[in-house]
Amino acid sequence: MTPSRRTVALVAGVLVLGLVPVAAALFNQPFYIDLFRRIMIFAIAALSLDLILGYGGMVSFGHAAYLGIGGYAVGILTHHGVPNGYLQWSLAILASALIALVIGAISIRTSGVYFIMITLAFTQMLYYLGISIEEYGGDDGMRLARRSQFPGVIDLSDATAFYYLVLGILVLFLFLSHRIVNARFGMVIRAARSNEARTLAIGFAPYRYKLAAFVIAGAMGGVAGALLVNHTEYLTPEFMHWTRSGEIMFMVILGGMGTLVGPLVGALVLLLLEDVLSAWTVHWQIILGPFLVLVVLFGKRGLVSLLPGGAGRG
Amino acid sequence: MAEPLLEIRGVTKRFGGLVATNHVDLDIVEGQTHALIGPNGAGKTTLIGQLAGELRPDAGRIRFGGEDITGLSTPARSIRGLARSFQITSVFREFTALDNVALAVQAHAGSSFRFWRPAGSDPALRTPALEILQAVGLGPRADVSAASLAHGEQRQLEIAMVLATRPRLLLLDEPMAGMGAEESQRMIAFLRGLKGRHTILLVEHDMDAVFALADRISVMVYGRLIATGAPEDVRANPDVRQAYLGEEESP
Amino acid sequence: MNLLLILEQALNGLQYGVTLFLMAAGLTLVFGIMNLVNLAHGSLYMVGAYLATTFYQWTGWFFGGVVLALAATLLTGIALEMVALRTLYERDHLDQVLATFGLILFFNELIAIGWGRAALYTGLPAWLGGHVPVLPGVRYPVYRAVVIVVGLAVAALLWALVARTRVGMLIRAGASNRTMVAALGINIRLLYTLVFGIGAALAGLAGLMAGPIYAVQPGMGEEILIQVFVVIVIGGIGSIRGALVGAIIVGMVDTLGRAFLKPTLATFLSPSAADSAGPALASMLIYLLMAVVLFVRPQGLFPVRAR
Numbered sequence: 001m002t003p004s005r006r007t008v009a010l011v012a013g014v015l016v017l018g019l020v021p022v023a024a025a026l027f028n029q030p031f032y033i034d035l036f037r038r039i040m041i042f043a044i045a046a047l048s049l050d051l052i053l054g055y056g057g058m059v060s061f062g063h064a065a066y067l068g069i070g071g072y073a074v075g076i077l078t079h080h081g082v083p084n085g086y087l088q089w090s091l092a093i094l095a096s097a098l099i100a101l102v103i104g105a106i107s108i109r110t111s112g113v114y115f116i117m118i119t120l121a122f123t124q125m126l127y128y129l130g131i132s133i134e135e136y137g138g139d140d141g142m143r144l145a146r147r148s149q150f151p152g153v154i155d156l157s158d159a160t161a162f163y164y165l166v167l168g169i170l171v172l173f174l175f176l177s178h179r180i181v182n183a184r185f186g187m188v189i190r191a192a193r194s195n196e197a198r199t200l201a202i203g204f205a206p207y208r209y210k211l212a213a214f215v216i217a218g219a220m221g222g223v224a225g226a227l228l229v230n231h232t233e234y235l236t237p238e239f240m241h242w243t244r245s246g247e248i249m250f251m252v253i254l255g256g257m258g259t260l261v262g263p264l265v266g267a268l269v270l271l272l273l274e275d276v277l278s279a280w281t282v283h284w285q286i287i288l289g290p291f292l293v294l295v296v297l298f299g300k301r302g303l304v305s306l307l308p309g310g311a312g313r314g
Numbered sequence: 315m316a317e318p319l320l321e322i323r324g325v326t327k328r329f330g331g332l333v334a335t336n337h338v339d340l341d342i343v344e345g346q347t348h349a350l351i352g353p354n355g356a357g358k359t360t361l362i363g364q365l366a367g368e369l370r371p372d373a374g375r376i377r378f379g380g381e382d383i384t385g386l387s388t389p390a391r392s393i394r395g396l397a398r399s400f401q402i403t404s405v406f407r408e409f410t411a412l413d414n415v416a417l418a419v420q421a422h423a424g425s426s427f428r429f430w431r432p433a434g435s436d437p438a439l440r441t442p443a444l445e446i447l448q449a450v451g452l453g454p455r456a457d458v459s460a461a462s463l464a465h466g467e468q469r470q471l472e473i474a475m476v477l478a479t480r481p482r483l484l485l486l487d488e489p490m491a492g493m494g495a496e497e498s499q500r501m502i503a504f505l506r507g508l509k510g511r512h513t514i515l516l517v518e519h520d521m522d523a524v525f526a527l528a529d530r531i532s533v534m535v536y537g538r539l540i541a542t543g544a545p546e547d548v549r550a551n552p553d554v555r556q557a558y559l560g561e562e563e564s565p
Numbered sequence: 566m567n568l569l570l571i572l573e574q575a576l577n578g579l580q581y582g583v584t585l586f587l588m589a590a591g592l593t594l595v596f597g598i599m600n601l602v603n604l605a606h607g608s609l610y611m612v613g614a615y616l617a618t619t620f621y622q623w624t625g626w627f628f629g630g631v632v633l634a635l636a637a638t639l640l641t642g643i644a645l646e647m648v649a650l651r652t653l654y655e656r657d658h659l660d661q662v663l664a665t666f667g668l669i670l671f672f673n674e675l676i677a678i679g680w681g682r683a684a685l686y687t688g689l690p691a692w693l694g695g696h697v698p699v700l701p702g703v704r705y706p707v708y709r710a711v712v713i714v715v716g717l718a719v720a721a722l723l724w725a726l727v728a729r730t731r732v733g734m735l736i737r738a739g740a741s742n743r744t745m746v747a748a749l750g751i752n753i754r755l756l757y758t759l760v761f762g763i764g765a766a767l768a769g770l771a772g773l774m775a776g777p778i779y780a781v782q783p784g785m786g787e788e789i790l791i792q793v794f795v796v797i798v799i800g801g802i803g804s805i806r807g808a809l810v811g812a813i814i815v816g817m818v819d820t821l822g823r824a825f826l827k828p829t830l831a832t833f834l835s836p837s838a839a840d841s842a843g844p845a846l847a848s849m850l851i852y853l854l855m856a857v858v859l860f861v862r863p864q865g866l867f868p869v870r871a872r
Contacts (some may be wrong), residue, residue, distance in 0.1 A: 188420075
């Protein structure tokens with residue numbers, strides 16, 4: 001099977017990402033390792049949202065919640081003296097999957113604008129919950145005393161090693177997502193998005209598939225959260241603020257929803273843009289806001305559609 | 315005599331003050347092709363909606379294959395062999411014709427909680443899908459996206475998807491809608507080929523099709539069935555002529 | 566926990582509910598008729614609060630601030646509708662959500678540039694300060710009582726408008742069958758602009774009244790907006806009656822929950838457990854309520870069939 005142009009772009013992108021630490025060392029600019037690591041973590045978050053938004057058609061405005069849950073799982077365990085990375089990250093995945101199950105079970109019974117509002121509301125609820133728990137910093141959040149420990153395997157305080165771990169996880173998730181969206185399960189999800197009435201008529205009850213996708217996406221988001229808190233070494237309820245959800249959603253849209261490359265491109269462009277703009281003025285959001293409006297009005301197909309070969313399913 | 319495949323008893327549906335379906339009783343015998351005709355707004359599509367599970371009747375029962383399906387969801391009915399095509403073409407536009415049919419096959423081919431193996435290269439799905447596409451005449455168009463198909467081809471695709479679910483009863487809602495004369499003839503010939511092997515409930519306005527295909531005809535006016543019987547009897551029925559056919563027939 | 570305290574908190578709940586209603590009515594009208602999800606509704610609330618507060622600070626003239634805020638939000642709303650939102654009517658909800666989200670960022674930053682990020686100090690004229698005996702033995706802040714009265718009066722006015730006037734009839738018709746109203750040759754554009762304007766003015770009213778009670782700072786609109794979503798989901802999208810009922814319920818549950826959950830828990834849990842669980846649970850209360858309502862009636866309490 002000849003690789004499509006987008007696959008080539010993807011592989012090229014991954015290779016370039018792989019070379020960033022090398023280049024950073026060469027030019028003595030360790031800042032770039034940090035920047036691109038952050039970009040990749042959000043790419044993972046955006047990819048997880050793309051599964052349910054781009055492929056599944058579920059407009060979840062509450063996806064940031066799972067980053068928060070993943071982050072808090074790590075943060076809380078560290079706070080209580082359990083720095084073991086395996087335990088922490090397992091908890092991150094389990095907790096986000098479980099909460100996604102509960103929220104999904106309630107929300108997926110609805111659709112359209114109700115679904116948007118409800119996912120938004122639940123995220124806000126978790127945000128307020130995070131604020132109200134004083135023990136873990138409440139409003140201000142708390143520092144992460146130590147990064148997740150994987151004794152003998154990897155030391156996350158080594159910036160480059162951590163970078164490659166994130167890259168590895170990103171590549172793994174891209175691969176898994178690719179399998180999922182093309183497997184039987186993925187076809188049902190995509191069909192339900194394309195034409196729900198038809199999907200019912202041929203004999204599928206979409207609810208359980210959508211719920212499963214929601215849980216998978218939540219778990220992936222939890223991993224992104226665990227990575228993020230290790231990256232920032234600081235944990236705050238802001239992780240879960242609904243405007244974060246909006247940002248991640250924009251990455252998906254900007255890059256191209258319903259594709260695998262899209263979230264990666266979107267995260268890259270949006271975060272670089274934010275970086276550049278915020279260096280320029282502290283009020284960069286006043287530029288970003290209208291930019292987002294323009295993207296929605298005129299660029300809905302995403303940057304990926306600009307690639308030769310056009311838009312289509314990943 | 316064997317129990318009818320589909321038994322409709324006293325089915326009633328109201329929308330506010332309007333009675334769209336008025337105590338409809340109907341039996342569809344297995345192997346028969348039964349046509350449902352009537353003027354626009356008579357309530358035919360509403361009845362189909364209730365048979366397919368999209369609408370809940372306010373009163374009455376529907377039995378399929380001896381089982382009461384009145385409360386069952388649409389997918390549950392499809393699993394039991396009740397398939398329907400839509401009056402306004404409803405396919406998966408972003409998928410190819412083959413993927414469309416393969417999805418219909420997939421729905422009845424075991425669990426879809428499979429996350430690893432690509433569905434597009436699964437012979438258990440591809441082979442039957444291709445066969446059905448060829449049977450309806452869309453073989454050469456298998457890899458064309460559904461959105462790019464001509465209108466008539468999309469109607470054929472609808473039928474292919476219906477057949478792919480291995481139905482016992484086909485609910486066809488105006489399969490000829492929007493088709494030109496030649497396409498209609500081909501569709502009629504194809505449907506004639508299905509007679510006997512499948513049970514069909516056909517809603518149609520195209521009278522050629524109705525009289526060419528139907529073993530029995532029911533006439534619906536304002537939500538009520540005013541006549542049911544063999545085509546010649548219905549044709550001759552004075553109530554029917556007055557209510558419906560009389561307006562269509564040229565002197 | 567004495568009865569007077571409960572009564573006072575119940576009144577607070579009513580006051581909060583009335584504020585929520587003013588926001589919810591506008592939002593649900595706009596959604597019901599134009600099928601538009603407008604996240605920037607909170608920004609109008611914020612504009613109302615800022616303008617009223619600032620004008621009063623500058624001039625000491627309270628009513629001037631009220632009139633200015635109302636007029637400004639009305640005009641801002643209409644301008645917003647004509648310039649940015651019209652293109653969104655035809656788009657799907659995802660697009661509307663994202664575009665109005667972009668607008669939120671814009672407005673919040675605009676306010677931050679003009680006024681900074683810190684909360685504004687809001688004052689009240691003397692005649693609105695102090696307490697008034699609303700019931701024998703119960704003295705309640707004058708201002709909050711005024712808010713309740715104004716809110717309920719507006720609710721009554723809104724009901725009269727929708728149920729008794731020609732315009733209201735068009736609104737109700739538009740809410741249940743949009744295409745039909747357009748087909749009847751009514752100037753749909755004008756109707757839409759009018760409806761949006763009403764919604765904007767209601768949000769501005771809510772904002773200017775909220776100024777002296779809640780924090781006036783960038784982002785204040787979004788905090789209340791999400792609670793307004795909860796109100797609408799509970800009440801049923803497109804229904805003003807639902808908005809009122811939902812708003813009162815949410816207002817009561819939230820206020821009473823925050824006031825009494827911790828002490829209630831303390832009666833059977835340890836003080837420290839109640840201390841942490843109390844506020845946490847209280848903040849989650851209305852969302853849990855929403856979840857319960859959704860389980861029982863997914864369309865809300867008074868759903869309107871929107872076409």
